[in-house]
Amino acid sequence: MVTNKGSAGESASTAAIDLRHTTFILGAAHPKQFPADSGWEVAIAGRSNAGKSSAINIITGVRGLARVSKTPGRTREINFFHVDPLRRLVDLPGYGYARVPVPVRQAWQRLIENYFADRRCLRGVVVVMDCRHPLTDFDQQMLLWCGHARLPVHVLLTKADKLSRGAAAAVLHKVRGRLVQEYGETVSVTVQLFSSLKRTGVAEAQQILAKWMEF
Numbered sequence: 001m002v003t004n005k006g007s008a009g010e011s012a013s014t015a016a017i018d019l020r021h022t023t024f025i026l027g028a029a030h031p032k033q034f035p036a037d038s039g040w041e042v043a044i045a046g047r048s049n050a051g052k053s054s055a056i057n058i059i060t061g062v063r064g065l066a067r068v069s070k071t072p073g074r075t076r077e078i079n080f081f082h083v084d085p086l087r088r089l090v091d092l093p094g095y096g097y098a099r100v101p102v103p104v105r106q107a108w109q110r111l112i113e114n115y116f117a118d119r120r121c122l123r124g125v126v127v128v129m130d131c132r133h134p135l136t137d138f139d140q141q142m143l144l145w146c147g148h149a150r151l152p153v154h155v156l157l158t159k160a161d162k163l164s165r166g167a168a169a170a171v172l173h174k175v176r177g178r179l180v181q182e183y184g185e186t187v188s189v190t191v192q193l194f195s196s197l198k199r200t201g202v203a204e205a206q207q208i209l210a211k212w213m214e215f
Helices: 052-060 102-118 136-149 165-183 203-213
Strands: 024-026 040-046 078-084 086-092 122-130 153-158 189-193
Touching: 040 052, 040 203, 052 086, 052 122, 052 153, 052 203, 078 136, 102 136, 122 136, 122 203, 136 165, 153 165, 153 203, 165 189, 189 203
Parallel strands: 040 086, 040 122, 122 153, 153 189
Antiparallel strands: 024 078, 078 086
């Protein structure tokens, strides 16, 4: 089921879940290094250079929480962030960057596959896509993984400030249509426009995280 939540008139409150106190826990290069599989987690995934780190920093309100680099593919581990004693955000390695050596990409893929297969506390996945280049092969692979794991997905169409309002709305409509056509009822997906620079869509993204992290 593919839906889209409008932002007009919606509250930015995250209730008892305060993302502003999010802190880094550890970076895991192997499943044995993952924190205990308890509480709730929300993972954030995206193609390298899609603006994932910037989105994490803006959504949580914690400057520098996720490292922003001009060199795509910097994140080479699964990074875990502590929201509170019961909740975590998880930054998955950026995928699909051509300059990363093939063995490294393969190692990342195995690590992510293990994470999806074994992580019972995972509640949902935010998939970050550059609105100018959405639904790449790598994005669609991520959607398939989420479908197999029966996980809801929230798509952030980032860098919306790079397009005119009309062009951005057209991309949103097109992406929603493709998701309906290609995935149907196999993946529950919400879609929104997002801009870290203009802070567009921040409240909507925060609401999704708060909803998924509720016990």
